[in-house]
Amino acid sequence: MEKKLTIAICTYNRVKLLLETMESLAMLNSIKKAEVLIVDNNSSDNTESEVAKFIQNANYEIRYINEKRQGLSFARNTAIEHSEGKYIAFLDDDAIPDSNWIESIIQFFEVNDEVYAVGGKIIPKFETERPSWLVEGLEYSYTIVDLGEERREYPGNLYPFGANMAFRRSVLEKYKFPTHLGRKGTTLISGEETWLFNKLKEENWEYCYIPNMVVKHFVPVERLEKDWVLKRFYFQGVTKKLMCTNRTENVKSVIEMFLKYIYTCVKGPFLQDEGEKLLNQCRQNSIRGFCNYFFKKSS
Template sequence: MVHDQPKPRVSIVICTYNRADLLQITLDALPALTAIDMAEILIVDNNSTDHTREISESFALRQAGGLRVRYLFEQTQGLSAARNRGIQEAKGEFIAYLDDDAVPCLEWIRTIVDTFDHRHDVYAIGGMIRPKFESERPAWLIKSLELPYTIVDRGEDVHEYPINKHPFGANMAVRKTFHDTYLFPTDLGRKGTLLLSGEESWLFEQMKQERKTILYHPSMVVDHFIPDNRLTKDWIKQRYYYQGITNGSMHKGFMSKIALLVNVACRVLYIAVNALFAHTEGEKLLIACRMQSIKGTLLTMRSRVKMRLTG
């Protein structure tokens, strides 16, 4: 019986919004994972209007008496709000975040538990995220454009993330004790179909300031689905534009804004120089994307000034 099972070590939090069919594939992969008996599965439905509830409840019913599965409905729109609900409901020592369109490798849970157990200084772990394209990879998708598609391969060695890098939400795990102090900021992150971000960067910045170790582990692998409707130049440029909006939103103090403006000026110069040497389709697209990011940043900062002058 489920109530006789020991407390879970890992709480797998899957936040989802209107992607029931992809969620079905993710859920169906979980029972086969090594050490799945050490985990609970929390499906956080972020106000979906499709058949997400039916998919989730059907899965939970099929696993009754075996896997611990809970379906949660979070009405407040936004990925950060959904993740925070998962954190509040989680019973495990470690919270493992998995996207609703990602399938973990068989050793995913075992890698998370063993790493945290052997490295008490480690407060977060990230791993490899391999793309699973719906059809085929476009010729213009060069290495420099991979991160917006959450394609991550940092090699075959276990190592700490460098100062300017951190895990991605499609495949990361955090000690729950850290979340006792820090939740995800709800003014950042995806909201419905808006491509805002920044909530993970903020969280890991707090972790770095507290000198907690953040580890990359190559055995922590997920395959991440990339649909054809994202494999367009318009989508990737929009993704960069919203990243720029995020950057502008995160700088709130006067000195912080001055530093951001200096950074933008340096980036414009860097982009202008690089544009002289951009010859391939992918290199030219990267220049256009970076300009969209700067446009988003400047428009956000200008709108904030207008709000202050008229507010």
């Protein structure tokens, strides 16, 4: 039977979390309409052997692929090349989808021909208590997304997140994820999803948020340290520079960073809330990341 949906899970050295996600898929409604691709991005733990054991007793179709080229974009592109579904969904290896997740994707695409990609709600599953300093402005760094209970466009510069997004095959046959962007091993470079959705914008291909496409996303204790989120923002700045492909984009980004720097310097002394102070520091750290990489590449 033709599979309606390919579920692509890219993983790197997180076998315990991966197995929990794979186990959760067995409980999904309509799992028989899907195939699951596990793309191991050159893990050094026992991912391959543990996935092989799981496949022996699985009640749904799973294929394992080892992508030696380090980088999330390489892994995602490999998943696309090996996929057979009419639609392709990406799910993080530490995300647990709602029981109707598969059907929410398939049904939406089947009745909305004008939409080429979708993203959904991402609910955090904290390993420990949520820190008091984790204010709304920091939530997207933790892939926390809740845009309400109605279908809607993504606001501003927000796009579907890789932990929970799906595409028509035609999109990914034309565009692949850029391999100079995205996580490589433990680095925090990102931007590959933004790059792809900017391409959809250029094509006037519609994408949107659908509220019934829900996953719970694990947030480990080590990411609940201020140092981690400061580092995350630093690499957002590095990513910003990596996404500049010509002189015009460089000039525009330099002006943007300068204005952001002035804003944070003026605002900083008046902040009282711990979380808002941290958010301001994070914004300054993203400027630092951009500038450090800018001058490194210019030298």
